[in-house]
Amino acid sequence: MYPIPLQIVLRQDESITTVFEAEVYNHNSKKVKVLKFGSFLHDDDVALKVADVFYQCMLSKIPVRFLGVTPLLNFANLDKRDFVEIKSGGSIKVKFDVAQHFDLSAGETFTIEMKGYIPYNSHPVEFKVDRRAAEWTRMKYLDRMPKVLHQNCKGGKWDRENKIRQALSECVHLAGQGKKAARTGPAWRMEEAFGSSSQETRQHVISVFSEAERKCMHDSHKVDQICAEYYGECLSKRKIVTSYLHEPTLQVGYCDEFFWLADIPKKCHSYDSPKAWGWHHSRSSTVVRQMIQSSLRETMGANASVHTEHGLARVLALDVDQSLKNADNYELFVSHYNLDCKAVSPPPPRPASSHHEGSLEQSKLAWGPCDHELLRLAGFKHTRVDCGTLEVPLDHTMTTSRETISLQLVRLNATKSPAKAKSILFNPGGPGASGVGETPTTGQEIHE
Numbered sequence: 001m002y003p004i005p006l007q008i009v010l011r012q013d014e015s016i017t018t019v020f021e022a023e024v025y026n027h028n029s030k031k032v033k034v035l036k037f038g039s040f041l042h043d044d045d046v047a048l049k050v051a052d053v054f055y056q057c058m059l060s061k062i063p064v065r066f067l068g069v070t071p072l073l074n075f076a077n078l079d080k081r082d083f084v085e086i087k088s089g090g091s092i093k094v095k096f097d098v099a100q101h102f103d104l105s106a107g108e109t110f111t112i113e114m115k116g117y118i119p120y121n122s123h124p125v126e127f128k129v130d131r132r133a134a135e136w137t138r139m140k141y142l143d144r145m146p147k148v149l150h151q152n153c154k155g156g157k158w159d160r161e162n163k164i165r166q167a168l169s170e171c172v173h174l175a176g177q178g179k180k181a182a183r184t185g186p187a188w189r190m191e192e193a194f195g196s197s198s199q200e201t202r203q204h205v206i207s208v209f210s211e212a213e214r215k216c217m218h219d220s221h222k223v224d225q226i227c228a229e230y231y232g233e234c235l236s237k238r239k240i241v242t243s244y245l246h247e248p249t250l251q252v253g254y255c256d257e258f259f260w261l262a263d264i265p266k267k268c269h270s271y272d273s274p275k276a277w278g279w280h281h282s283r284s285s286t287v288v289r290q291m292i293q294s295s296l297r298e299t300m301g302a303n304a305s306v307h308t309e310h311g312l313a314r315v316l317a318l319d320v321d322q323s324l325k326n327a328d329n330y331e332l333f334v335s336h337y338n339l340d341c342k343a344v345s346p347p348p349p350r351p352a353s354s355h356h357e358g359s360l361e362q363s364k365l366a367w368g369p370c371d372h373e374l375l376r377l378a379g380f381k382h383t384r385v386d387c388g389t390l391e392v393p394l395d396h397t398m399t400t401s402r403e404t405i406s407l408q409l410v411r412l413n414a415t416k417s418p419a420k421a422k423s424i425l426f427n428p429g430g431p432g433a434s435g436v437g438e439t440p441t442t443g444q445e446i447h448e
Contacts, residue, residue: 003387004028005210007087007258008122009113017127018099020051020135022114026086029387033083037240038071039085040114041094045163046071047101047141050094056109056126064110066340067138069244072290074257075279075311077240099137104129137279151225158259160226163283168223170264171216171283171291172366176211178334185337193345195320204324207335212291219252229253242286245293252290268341269312279312279328282335285381289331296325316344 004027013019013083022040026032036042040050047068054061086092098112108128115121129426151346153161181189182205187197194201219226234255235242242258245251322327335341387410 006032006118006120008120010112010114010122010125012127017129018137019081019095019097020112021093021095022122023091023093024086024120025091026088028088030088032086035088036082036084038073050096051112052096052115053098053102054111055107055165057112058427060204061111064106065103066101066247067103070248071241071244072286073240074242074281083239088215097137099134100141105131123193153224155161158256159221160259162256163259165223166221166263167283167287168216172213174284174288174334174338175209175216177338178330179206181337182206182209182333189333189337190342193329194323208292208295208330211295215291215294218288226251229232229255230303242281243290245290245297247297250294250297252294258286261286265335265339268336268339270344271312284329285335288334289327292330293327297329302324
């Protein structure tokens with residue numbers, strides 16, 4: 001997460017109305033590192049969602065059906081080639097054709113916009129489409145896509161059919177364990193994964209695992225059909241995709257990387273593996289997760305946002321509503337119950353920045369330069385100012401709540417002798433104001 005969302009400026013191609021260029025600006029004081037594959041920055045020829053498209057009907061915006069896939073990555077295999085860095089004050093450009101992955105046959109006038117969890121957002125752009133040209137673009141894309149048809153799924157290097165059959169069987173068992181944990185398991189497990197242990201939440205989780213169990217049983221009777229990787233969406237340049245959800249059919253596709261995973265969960269998700277973002281996949285837990293993802297798509301609509309923030313820290317930070325709509329939370333819940341894992345300990349605090357002396361060691365704040373635009377708006381000229389963000393519980397009296405609030409902190413260096421021994425932190429803002437504008441005068445009054 002970054003203090004200032006990435007700004008995206010969308011520009012429509014002059015000759016092809018369905019082609020857009022997105023220029024992504026980083027207005028933060030530090031460089032931003034963004035995952036490429038699976039995000040709006042991916043450069044593989046795979047049908048991933050990079051924007052939201054709406055059909056303009058009178059005054060209403062109707063979501064346009066997305067025809068691509070939602071991939072599940074093995075984060076343990078990510079390396080620096082899978083990320084792109086945007087320098088402070090810099091920008092990068094990406095280009096895409098929405099006619100390749102959206103059904104634009106419903107009308108002529110559409111709206112496109114981009115937003116997501118990183119966070120990033122764009123302005124909406126209205127555009128008109130030639131239906132026949134859009135359909136031709138889609139057909140050319142499908143013809144161009146390489147076909148990966150494993151006609152013989154039995155035996156061989158992967159023994160795909162037997163491993164999928166085994167994973168579906170384990171999925172039925174694991175989903176049953178999820179129902180049991182939701183029905184009679186300890187409250188702290190429910191609160192860890194979903195932020196609530198109320199009877200209503202328990203019943204909802206039970207119903208989700210019941211549907212996953214049903215889907216796994218259904219697919220176990222047609223393994224020979226789902227064994228083949230029909231859609232060719234595993235062909236990323238890097239072998240990091242374990243499986244994917246084909247959005248139009250809600251069918252799960254299994255990639256070669258899936259068959260390298262352990263058959264059942266064998267390790268608790270934890271903060272001991274930062275390269276894997278705290279996540280340890282298995283074949284059976286992946287199937288449960290994907291079946292739940294499929295169910296969520298059915299209930300959330302055809303164009304439900306596919307922006308999901310990955311990594312253990314972010315999964316545990318979701319509120320109750322978001323947790324119940326995120327398949328990763330269910331996988332965490334049932335895997336940890338099955339392994340009898342202890343409560344996930346918080347990650348070790350980030351060490352205080354050594355960029356400036358006088359950092360508060362107790363708070364472990366990482367002080368850094370304030371954003372230049374923030375300084376300009378606040379009226380700072382030659383004053384040396386540092387900024388930092390501190391996340392604290394929203395209500396210290398509610399020990400089981402995971403709701404937090406981010407405090408934006410400003411540190412003003414002393415200007416006269418004697419040199420200060422400690423920093424003074426304050427946020428004089430209130431509803432409708434940040435309080436930053438008062439910092440220079442308030443700081444001077446405190447000093448005097």
